[in-house]
Amino acid sequence: MTGTEIARDRKAAVSARALSKTFGQGEFAVTALDSVELDIFENEFFTLLGPSGCGKTTLLRLIAGFELPTHGSIALQGQDITDKPPHRRPINTVFQNYALFPHMTVAENIGFGLRMLGKPAAEIRQTTERMLALVQLEAMAGRRMDQLSGGQQQRVALARALAPAPKVLLLDEPLAALDLKLRKNMQLELKSLQAETGITFVFVTHDQEEALTMSDRIAVMKSGKILQTGTPRDIYDRPTHRFVADFIGDINILEGTLEHTDGDLARVRLKDGTRVSAHLGTASARSGEVSVAIRPENVRLAGAAEAPTLTGVLETIVYFGAATNLHLRLGTGEEIVVRNPGAVDEGRYQPGATIGAVLQPELIRVLE
Amino acid sequence: MPGFTATAWLCIVALYLPILVLIVFSFNENRSVVLWTGFSLDWYAKALENDGIRHAAWVSVKIALFATVISTIAATMAALATTRTKKFAGQGLVYGIINQPLMIPEIVTAIATLSLFALVKKITGLTGIGYLMLAHAAFCIPFAYMPIRARLETMTLTLEQAAADLYAPPLKVFTLVTLPLLGPGIVAGAMLAFVVSLDDVIITLMIAGPGETTLPIYILGAIRRGVTPEINAVSTILVAVSVLLVMLLFVVQRRMQR
Ligand SMILES: Nc1ncnc2c1ncn2[C@@H]1O[C@H](COP(=O)(O)OP(=O)(O)OP(=O)(O)O)[C@@H](O)[C@H]1O
Ligand SMILES: [Mg+2]
Numbered sequence: 063m064t065g066t067e068i069a070r071d072r073k074a075a076v077s078a079r080a081l082s083k084t085f086g087q088g089e090f091a092v093t094a095l096d097s098v099e100l101d102i103f104e105n106e107f108f109t110l111l112g113p114s115g116c117g118k119t120t121l122l123r124l125i126a127g128f129e130l131p132t133h134g135s136i137a138l139q140g141q142d143i144t145d146k147p148p149h150r151r152p153i154n155t156v157f158q159n160y161a162l163f164p165h166m167t168v169a170e171n172i173g174f175g176l177r178m179l180g181k182p183a184a185e186i187r188q189t190t191e192r193m194l195a196l197v198q199l200e201a202m203a204g205r206r207m208d209q210l211s212g213g214q215q216q217r218v219a220l221a222r223a224l225a226p227a228p229k230v231l232l233l234d235e236p237l238a239a240l241d242l243k244l245r246k247n248m249q250l251e252l253k254s255l256q257a258e259t260g261i262t263f264v265f266v267t268h269d270q271e272e273a274l275t276m277s278d279r280i281a282v283m284k285s286g287k288i289l290q291t292g293t294p295r296d297i298y299d300r301p302t303h304r305f306v307a308d309f310i311g312d313i314n315i316l317e318g319t320l321e322h323t324d325g326d327l328a329r330v331r332l333k334d335g336t337r338v339s340a341h342l343g344t345a346s347a348r349s350g351e352v353s354v355a356i357r358p359e360n361v362r363l364a365g366a367a368e369a370p371t372l373t374g375v376l377e378t379i380v381y382f383g384a385a386t387n388l389h390l391r392l393g394t395g396e397e398i399v400v401r402n403p404g405a406v407d408e409g410r411y412q413p414g415a416t417i418g419a420v421l422q423p424e425l426i427r428v429l430e
Numbered sequence: 431m432p433g434f435t436a437t438a439w440l441c442i443v444a445l446y447l448p449i450l451v452l453i454v455f456s457f458n459e460n461r462s463v464v465l466w467t468g469f470s471l472d473w474y475a476k477a478l479e480n481d482g483i484r485h486a487a488w489v490s491v492k493i494a495l496f497a498t499v500i501s502t503i504a505a506t507m508a509a510l511a512t513t514r515t516k517k518f519a520g521q522g523l524v525y526g527i528i529n530q531p532l533m534i535p536e537i538v539t540a541i542a543t544l545s546l547f548a549l550v551k552k553i554t555g556l557t558g559i560g561y562l563m564l565a566h567a568a569f570c571i572p573f574a575y576m577p578i579r580a581r582l583e584t585m586t587l588t589l590e591q592a593a594a595d596l597y598a599p600p601l602k603v604f605t606l607v608t609l610p611l612l613g614p615g616i617v618a619g620a621m622l623a624f625v626v627s628l629d630d631v632i633i634t635l636m637i638a639g640p641g642e643t644t645l646p647i648y649i650l651g652a653i654r655r656g657v658t659p660e661i662n663a664v665s666t667i668l669v670a671v672s673v674l675l676v677m678l679l680f681v682v683q684r685r686m687q688r
Contacts, residue, residue, distance in 0.1 A: 128591050148594040161592035165610045175596035
């Protein structure tokens, strides 16, 4: 059972229908979001992943209510909130640059949301203390923002957004400004915070590794559109678009002709004449030119007595500890990378040698 | 570059030497402002007893306070309108021309204001110090506006959005976030307006009616009858007030940079 199937009977926390946002007018118009359909489920760690300028922040700002959509609607737990101003949406944001109030202390920042909700002072104090403990900043309660390190500010921003116990927490590249080590730590902390609080997290990043390690589900965006939504495994193992396949990890893409389909399976004749069977997934093509994709780790070197799927001339060998990448040039001019676990026999695998590769048939995908 | 350092010091000397001379002779025992005979505070005592000076000082302060309050409020609202509200017709125009009067020669502004007031007087028949106060309030607006807008432009909208995100309705966003953060800008604008009003001569000279003599105008009148250390003493007090305000401004701006 795939993640998408599990998700089917879950309740949506946030849903977007035909959501579009255009900035500017006439020839200066920029379509930041283009007919986005999206369901983010309750208690989910959901990630928006895509290159710079693809509309991730815009989507988040529409959910928060800082911008109004040009078309379409947004619902929170089934209720339309498209026209609600931000202060009436039970959604909180961790801003990319944190946006902490410089004229307030750490505790005042964290308590701000509860204060605005009109909670009694005792409750505000209690929750603030709990939040300070949660992000391990008990000793910093009275400090001002310019007396905190980047990592500490990050935690204050997180605590401030979590304190009012929102239905949904939006995080716009919250780790981007942190150094690598702190970033790795915070990734784990965020993940466990999400599990502990059960709040739906919508997390924005353009770091594919971060997306894969942290998310329950990922939506991959490009030019204002969502190309594919699914679990990290869906996205990694079963990419539907060339862009998705390329954006996440390394991938081999080969051109071919679709000859025949049978249910989910397609027979594709590659350019050198080799026939392979590939999974169609959501691809709509039933004939004609198609691209098929396979990850380097799903291609292996052919054994001595084994018939290879493809043969090519070894061009370069890249060794990186856990694995070795062998770059083969096929007769068609296309390149294919074979990822071999561990090192290879250097006597046998010399640049210039003709090498056979076996593609694992069940892991070949037809791309949209 | 030693040449630059020397020039920098020369600038300081050129700027402050006259004032130093003025201050020194305000303490002169003698009636002369060029011949030093000994130290005394007599001229200060005399100046403070002089009814003309006291009255002029009171008029100056009254006008400057009024002009500061009105122009600072107006400038704050205008600055908010050009940076924080939804787009309105003519927003770009307001933004572009609100501080242009700083470029217009003051004598032109003075004559223009005089003509307008003459027209108003003719129509309404009203007279009084109100005209002078309004004129000061008006020409102080650009001065108050500059530091306030500068402050607003460096304040990103994100903080206000963060407040709205944390359930603050628009009025609370304004009072709890926009205004406190804008505070140093408003204080700087107000002090600038106060100083500018306090030492205005040209416009005041044109507009002021009888009994509306401000301190600079009084000094101007007095030196026609010859410079005495009494005038030096009054001027020194004016300098002291200005320096104090400028120092305050400096402190506020230091806080603004944080
Ligand atoms: N206020 C605005 N006015 C005009 N264009 C805008 C505005 N906000 C965003 N855009 C445009 O919309 C597109 C999407 O922007 P957005 O900020 O959502 O991208 P992003 O995916 O968050 O990128 P990044 O990873 O760089 O933060 C971009 O082309 C951007 O230039
Ligand atoms: Mg962004």
